[in-house]
Amino acid sequence: MAVELKSWKELPVGGVIPGGATPELNKTGSWRAKRPVWNAEKCIHCLQCWLHCPDDSFFLKAQKITGIDYDHCKGCGVCAAICPVGAIEMVPERGGGR
Amino acid sequence: MRKVMTGHKAVAEAMRQIEPDVVAVYPITPQSEIAEYYAEYVHNGIVKTELIPVESEHSAMSACVGASAAGARVITATASQGLALMVEVLYIAAGLRLPIVMALANRSLSAPINIHCDHSDAYLARDSGAIQIFAESAQEAYDYMIIAQKLAENARVRLPVIVNLDGFTLTHSSQVVETLPDEAVKDFVGEYDPPYPLLDVDKPVTWGAFAMPDYYFELKRAQQAGMEAAPEAFLEIQKAYSELCGRPYKGFFEAYKLDDAERVIVVMGSTAGTAKAVVDELRAKGERVGLLKVWLWRPFPRAEIAEALAGAKAVAVMDRAISFGNLGALYLDVVSGFAGRPGPTFVNYIYGLGGRDIPMEHIAQVFEGLKDAETGELRYLGLRE
Secondary structure: OOOOOOOHHHOOHHHOEEOOOHHHHOOOHHHOOEEEEEOOOOOOOOOHHHHHOOOOOEEEEOOEEEEEOOOOOOOOOHHHHHOOOOOEEEEEHHHOOO | OEEEEEHHHHHHHHHHHHOOOEEEEOOOOOOHHHHHHHHHHHHOOOOOOEEEEOOOHHHHHHHHHHHHHHOOOEEEEEOHHHHHHHHHHHHHHHHOOOOOEEEEEEOOOOOOOOOOOOOHHHHHOOOOOOEEEEOOOHHHHHHHHHHHHHHHHOOOOOOOEEEEEEOOOOOOOEEEEEOOOHHHHHHHHOOOOOOOOOOOOOOOEEOOOOOOOOOHHHHHHHHHHHHHHHHHHHHHHHHHHHHHHOOOOOOOEEEEOOOOOOEEEEEOOOHHHHHHHHHHHHHHOOOOEEEEEEOEEEOOOHHHHHHHHOOOOEEEEEEOOOOOOOOOHHHHHHHHOOOOOOOOEEEEEEEOHHHOOOOHHHHHHHHHHOOOOOOOEEEEEOOOO
């Protein structure tokens, strides 16, 4: 996506970004070395992954996990480590490893 | 009202009248009494300020940044090592364009440890992005604290402002200070109207965001624009304040018997008072000497100062701190106004480090020394060779 960069004269004072939750606009998924793969069969919807995810990258609908936001997940692996039933597996990106 | 008070009390009085929302301070000699006076005002219910007694100066400036981003009017005070500890966060305050006002009771930096006056603390913060003003007297410290509040919050400026007053010489000595009525100060500084208060949940904003190479440069250039707007705002506010208080503040510096002066001293802070007395003595003997006392050091009004010095034959720029490895910072500032064109002979004097006394004879030696001087010379005043 081509982004039009602003001149210094157009920036809000002090580098403030108007609007909340602006990290959503910045897609950081490409930083990921390993991808969490969620197994819907094994998941017991305890929401520990959703609670611990530092990037708020678990999709949730009616108290149930529905998937992972790969646009923002940086692949830290906290979800896989916290999952009590092994429903999340960390898989290397770009076919490395296995 | 005319009263006898110390520089501490003069600053604390200005703060009481401004009555900021938040004061975050940590004690350090020779600043502590400013905080102590203010704590007493808070304790006695004279002001409604939230006083945050933090655990270090790093925390003091951090609390100031948080409170200022939240939309509060904020003042702090420090000195020497305290400023050194604050500097990391002071750069952030400037980068975030937070109008925090600071009284800096100028004191040397360690090592060796020393509690007395020089300007090395102010010099440490020279490139921080904070505006810096130097006071000659307790009166000027009071007046410039009030001017600083309005300057910091000016919509075009929005930067931290440091008001420098010489440790002990000004902070601890009693002088006659004329204060304004409380209401006059409150009307003058007005209500603070922050553009992006963090606590305004109906208008959410992101503060302190990361900037990649594609935006960092632009944001720093925008910060420089705040500095560029400061001189004009300074003059406007100074003029309005001068009309209010009746004291004739005019310009970025005070020109004392400068018009026809051949030999001139440029200096900041309380030493200007001593230098004026020497100028008077030498003038009485028919010597054409004068003084330029810098009020606004950052942003530096190099064109205006160059214009004021253009007619002089020789100028001594006095730095109360060493910029190790080069000539003094004020010296280089003043000389920069003459870049690429002829000017007077400029000599640099380093003086008064660690509270070394500066008697009138030493100032007289400087004027005498200007009779035989070469540009670029670095001399040490009052030093045992």
